Amino acid sequence: MANDTIRMTAAQIARAVNAGEMSASDATGAALAHIDEVDDRVGSFLTRLHDLARAQAKRVDDRVRAGERLPLAGVPVAVKDNMCLTGTRTTCGSKILENWISPYTATAVQRIIDAGGIPVGKANMDEFAMGSSCENSALGVTRNPYDLRRVPGGSSGGSAAAVAAYEAAIGLGSDTGGSIREPGAFCNIIGFKPTYGRVSRYGLIAFASSLDQIGPLTRTVEDAALAYEAIAGHDPMDSTSIDRPVEPVSHALREDLKGLRIGIVKEFVTEKLGEEIDALYQQAYDELRDLGAELVEVSLPTADYGLATYYLIAPAECSSNLARFDGVRYGLRVDGDDVGQMYERTRAAGFGQEVKRRILIGTYALSSGYYDAYYVKAQKARTMFANDFKRAFERCDLIASPAASSPAFEFNAKSDPYSMYMMDYYTIPMSLAGLPALSVPCGWVSGMPMGLQLAAPLFEEANLLSAAHAYEQGTKHAQKVPVAL
């Protein structure tokens, strides 16, 4: 019984709880018991929220008994540990915030709670969301549920692993250059990054503010749509959140791709990823065609400049955002003889290698004499990406590509920082242009799952999710159970 409960999708749980066939408390209890059973091995969570989850489940049961119908009634949710939730530890996977307790709740998390969702734990992540494997967490190791010797991807690796290991039906993640889509691909689930500004960033600890976007990781596209409907929409607390209605999508997901033109990017040459991976993506594109889509070739002439552009803009913004961690108001402090020494010692002890690396590169790119050559140049390149996509979307409705350059790799496989950065080659262009994009499972290479990335023009989440649903239902790649459990 409990085993069946944890396997339920968010849509199934909400339906059962709203119909009075199951209580939110039972759904939550099953998830918590399962977390206790598997998480010592998987390591999805930095903090388990058993008491808070049970209390929230009771409130949901009361609301349902009182006649409310809640779109996420009783659905267990893993919250990435860069999102605030009052009274819980929010660490960003960093020593500098190891013992910091959120004094308020992020809007996206509050909306999940208002919709009846149950936060069951705070999920591990690469420190300050900088990384593609979760190995940069200073506070814990998360393993891929499909092979415990491999990484879950990152930076939202804990949220992805939790969903893949059935510890939660929804994972909240954040995506700056691929941090939802790549772990989604690595863990055989859906990873969905909405348009920049669709979901409030209030209460999300900032990495690169012009790129950061919250989104869901789920086992089905329908669940991604449900979670998206719950968290999206304008929030006066985030002045960059978009004041524009959110089109409902979860009840209008299509079953085929007839009439859709899907662009395949000429510059994304999958041959260089190796024979097996190339064959897999050619098969995925064929599947899109078999489901009724018309495939057209499109060009993103700037594609090869994505990493360079991103690794100036994101570090520049992070060097500015992370200046707030200075030992004065919260978090770690290492004392010094004067305030300057205190700052330098605190940040030396509190930040890990990757975070220091990015702060240094960003500081350099913004420093006097280099600002125009690096930061402004990168912001101009960014405009070229937006223009590339505008032209491409004149010829197609969606763009399909790999979500990551390889399947999940083993721990310590990427010792050179740049080889890790290469993992996000396919996801960064969409981030630079602010586009909605997702990863949907598309098959297996060397026994590990791979993801197909679909991207849409700004604000066309409904079309994007709908097409992903047709692909998911038409191929059933997603339906394989993790061997590691």
Next chain:
Amino acid sequence: MSIDIKYVAKLARIALTDDEVVRFGEQLGNLLDHVNVLSELDTAAVPATAQVVESRNVEREDVPRDCLDREAVLSMAPQRQGAFFRVPRIIAEEG
């Protein structure tokens, strides 16, 4: 490419060990070699991105709203004194 990593670390307020100076100096030099490919792009006629989605200036009525409770915020402080954050001395004594 080589950069003065100690100067950059000073600007970033991060104390580096000798090992880190060598390692980061090398790694950041490599990364700059990678990002220098941007110089191949002709951006003379391209405006810099200010925002990726159209947005307008956001205004609201200038009325006080609830904010975080002072005690809750101060309770997070590494060191406090009454209603203040306490820090090491800022101005050095004249010697």
